[in-house]
Amino acid sequence: xxxxxxxxxxxxxxxxxxxxxxxxxxxxxxxxxxxxxxxxxxxxxxxxxxxxxxxxxxxxxxxxxxxxxxxxxxxxxxxxxxxxxxxxxxxxxxxxxxxxxxxxxxxxxxxxxxxxxxxxxxxxxxxxxxxxxxxxxxxxxxxxxxxxxxxxxxxxxxxxxxxxxxxxxxxxxxxxxxxxxxxxxxxxxxxxxxxxxxxxxxxxxxxxxxxx
Numbered sequence: 001x002x003x004x005x006x007x008x009x010x011x012x013x014x015x016x017x018x019x020x021x022x023x024x025x026x027x028x029x030x031x032x033x034x035x036x037x038x039x040x041x042x043x044x045x046x047x048x049x050x051x052x053x054x055x056x057x058x059x060x061x062x063x064x065x066x067x068x069x070x071x072x073x074x075x076x077x078x079x080x081x082x083x084x085x086x087x088x089x090x091x092x093x094x095x096x097x098x099x100x101x102x103x104x105x106x107x108x109x110x111x112x113x114x115x116x117x118x119x120x121x122x123x124x125x126x127x128x129x130x131x132x133x134x135x136x137x138x139x140x141x142x143x144x145x146x147x148x149x150x151x152x153x154x155x156x157x158x159x160x161x162x163x164x165x166x167x168x169x170x171x172x173x174x175x176x177x178x179x180x181x182x183x184x185x186x187x188x189x190x191x192x193x194x195x196x197x198x199x200x201x202x203x204x205x206x207x208x209x210x211x212x
Contacts, residue, residue, distance in 0.1 A: 143168075143176070143194040150187045154179070161193055168193055 144166070146157060158170040174181065176194045185191075 143192055146191045146193050148185045148187055148189040148191060152185055152187075154185065154191075157191065157193070166193065166195060168195070 144161075146161075148157075154170045154173050158168055158173055161168050172194055173179075173191060176192045
């Protein structure tokens with residue numbers, strides 16, 4: 001005959017107590033013993049997100065300030081460059097005007113009197129002179145008077161008179177006026193231009209020679 005098997009069934013009251021104990025243990029494990037921390041987690045996350053957003057706004061504001069400062073600096077430099085360019089343009093315009101005035105004045109001067117040319121003189125009549133002592137009468141030379149202009153030379157004057165039909169040389173002009181080759185002409189000086197070659201002892205007719 002077999003011995004009676006033990007009855008594993010427990011009384012209902014004891015089983016309910018064990019079930020409650022298991023539930024409490026499970027709830028404790030799930031909560032981890034920190035229910036207040038779990039409740040505060042969403043708030044902390046929100047605060048962290050707000051703090052990160054504030055930091056981003058501050059960084060963006062700093063970058064914007066730096067960009068504005070850079071733009072202002074470039075704007076000032078551009079204004080200075082524009083002012084300098086305007087000043088240079090004014091100087092160039094003034095220089096062009098002065099050059100144009102100088103060129104016009106030079107052209108007017110050249111038109112008024114070409115350098116190296118003498119005006120064509122009119123002929124002067126000759127008049128014989130008499131000597132009261134009854135001696136030999138010198139030869140009278142006819143010619144023209146010419147007033148020296150700035151830049152004139154005896155060679156240029158002689159060439160101008162030759163082109164006008166007066167066959168005179170620079171040497172004859174020097175001889176008629178007692179000038180040496182090294183002697184320079186003075187503006188305003190009057191020269192006698194002989195109509196023909198002058199010889200030693202000849203006297204130029206100066207009484208009626210016109211001034212040119």
